[in-house]
Amino acid sequence: MSTAPPSLRERVAAAILEAAADALATHGEQASIADVAAAAGVARATVYRYFPNRQALLDALAGLAVRDAEARLREARLDDVAAPEALERAVRALVGVGNHLVVLERERVRPDAGQFDAAVAQPLRRLFERGQTDGDIRTDMSPVSLTESLVGLVMGILRSTPTLGVEGTTAVVTSLFLDGARTRGAAAHPG
Amino acid sequence: MSTAPPSLRERVAAAILEAAADALATHGEQASIADVAAAAGVARATVYRYFPNRQALLDALAGLAVRDAEARLREARLDDVAAPEALERAVRALVGVGNHLVVLERERVRPDAGQFDAAVAQPLRRLFERGQTDGDIRTDMSPVSLTESLVGLVMGILRSTPTLGVEGTTAVVTSLFLDGARTRGAAAHPG
């Protein structure tokens, strides 16, 4: 691995990207460069020294999120285990990407679409397809719908309940998505 | 009922709000007044004749969405039926609000928060609480988490798959949320 010394420039660039992810995930698209700079604790001009313009920063952020998501999903080895276990790993990977994923998903309408699809949606669709052929996943819903549902679920929880931590969020999302909210087996109310 | 003649002003105001809902749901917060005006087929100045400033338009839109959601949830009579049936009705109500709900949910971080909570989240939480005491809904997840999950699910499907229609979307969301994506009962893959 390239665990080279984290040079100053790299550290500042990372801080700016992190602050941008937070600001964009919280305040949405209309977060200004001044907001990002303030959140990162640097001057506005410094941001422009690292990223020539706003779009470049957004692109860098999207690229980072894509690479992070790809790496986590690759390490998850979704193809090595059955669909339910793979799903839990996938959710853990997505939750681990955190705010970067929220930003990436928010910008997936923009011109640079496809990135989100290739890095996140496609592996999920493949996972659901395999789960369906193996009999682990219900077949009355398309892999596309299942993927969108899972993404919506993750995003909703990720944006509204950031206090659960990675494992807590993963457990909630996985359990709910796989088994649903209905009580299983037990008798309903004695009507 | 006050089914008065739909005066001209009311019709234009409704058209502007509808266009604003579409534009804001599609292009997010950075949709300009010019975008809204173009989408509504009116001049930019006309928008300002109906809403003194951008914030007033956003407030009107949020108020409309809140009233719409409240009315639909009230008509759904969630308290009159068991939790699973009530959940389906609630989902149908939320889906029926459509893009207005997406906009309202996106702005729930803003100063005028609470509106979304009072109109949408609170009824859902009450529904889940009742479902848990009746034994219809699993109790290892809080009503708050269940509510956030359901909202995330609805929003995700609503924004990414607008072609299913109200009934299709309702069926998908309800079934998935109640019973999950896992195959029920059938044997897993023959390993």
Added chain:
DNA sequence: TATTCTCAAGACAGTTATGTCTCATTTTCT
């Protein structure tokens, strides 16, 4: 200590969206 690099702070111009206003034209209502 001297040199070099980087940063913070702020001034500056260019661009874009906002909000106001006017005026000729069109639409609505009587």
Added chain:
DNA sequence: AGAAAATGAGACATAACTGTCTTGAGAATA
């Protein structure tokens, strides 16, 4: 048809953000 109201088009000033630049200060390196 005629009066009243509303609209479209566009000019206009204002505000906010963007992107560039300069200056003085601070930290790293030799």
